[in-house]
Amino acid sequence: MKDLLVAALMVAGGVFMLIAAIGVLRMPDLYIRMHAASKTGTVGVIGLILALAIHSGDLGVITRVLLISAFFLLTAPIGAHMIGRAAYRSGVPLWRKSVRDEWRERSDKVSSVSMPKSQN
Amino acid sequence: MMPDSSTLIGAAADMVTLLLVVAMILAFIRVVRGPSLPDRVIALDLISTVAVGLIAIYSISTGQLVYLPAAIMLALIAFLGTVALALYIEKGGPP
Numbered sequence A: 001m002k003d004l005l006v007a008a009l010m011v012a013g014g015v016f017m018l019i020a021a022i023g024v025l026r027m028p029d030l031y032i033r034m035h036a037a038s039k040t041g042t043v044g045v046i047g048l049i050l051a052l053a054i055h056s057g058d059l060g061v062i063t064r065v066l067l068i069s070a071f072f073l074l075t076a077p078i079g080a081h082m083i084g085r086a087a088y089r090s091g092v093p094l095w096r097k098s099v100r101d102e103w104r105e106r107s108d109k110v111s112s113v114s115m116p117k118s119q120n
Numbered sequence B: 001m002m003p004d005s006s007t008l009i010g011a012a013a014d015m016v017t018l019l020l021v022v023a024m025i026l027a028f029i030r031v032v033r034g035p036s037l038p039d040r041v042i043a044l045d046l047i048s049t050v051a052v053g054l055i056a057i058y059s060i061s062t063g064q065l066v067y068l069p070a071a072i073m074l075a076l077i078a079f080l081g082t083v084a085l086a087l088y089i090e091k092g093g094p095p
Helices: A002-026 A030-056 A059-089 A102-109 B003-033 B037-062 B068-090
Strands: none
Touching (some): A002 A030, A002 B003, A002 B037, A030 A059, A030 B003, A030 B037, A059 B037, A059 B068, B037 B068
16 A cells, blocks of 8 residues: 555656656747746655655655755745746747736836846 | 565656656757757756656665765755856846
């Protein structure tokens, strides 16, 4: 029973990681690729290391696995947000079929907010 | 541990290792092709995440737990590298 749970978590984590990599390779735009890399990759690696924790059953391993899980849950959104903001401000173009650009709409509406320099 | 259940875990570990290696190759293709620098940064971040998963799979299949602190350090250094490259891109990027 425990081994079945471990195997199911491992296979689910591996499939999520593969989906994340396919998304990073196939999605049309930097800002869409970021979603695949950050969210799906985080779910995949947390599934894999939870499988390790259940398989070992050792308290030290479980503590370290919870530490790694909390660390990924904290740092993946921060890293993705920083990369996205830096890419937008350095002028990486959106996909041509994108329908909303809320940063540009906001900075057009509020003229006091200086538009980030792009294409520098 | 019963032998048949351990072969279940062994078979799952082999399959998941294959999946993770394929995922790493796909992310590396994005590193090579990526039109801009943030694409490459994101793909490298995904590669380090896949490496943490590979360490977990190796620990499950062999019972060696000595690589788990390496997984913690790999996650930490990947985050630091992503933040450093984001600040570098925001300051102007490559000339």
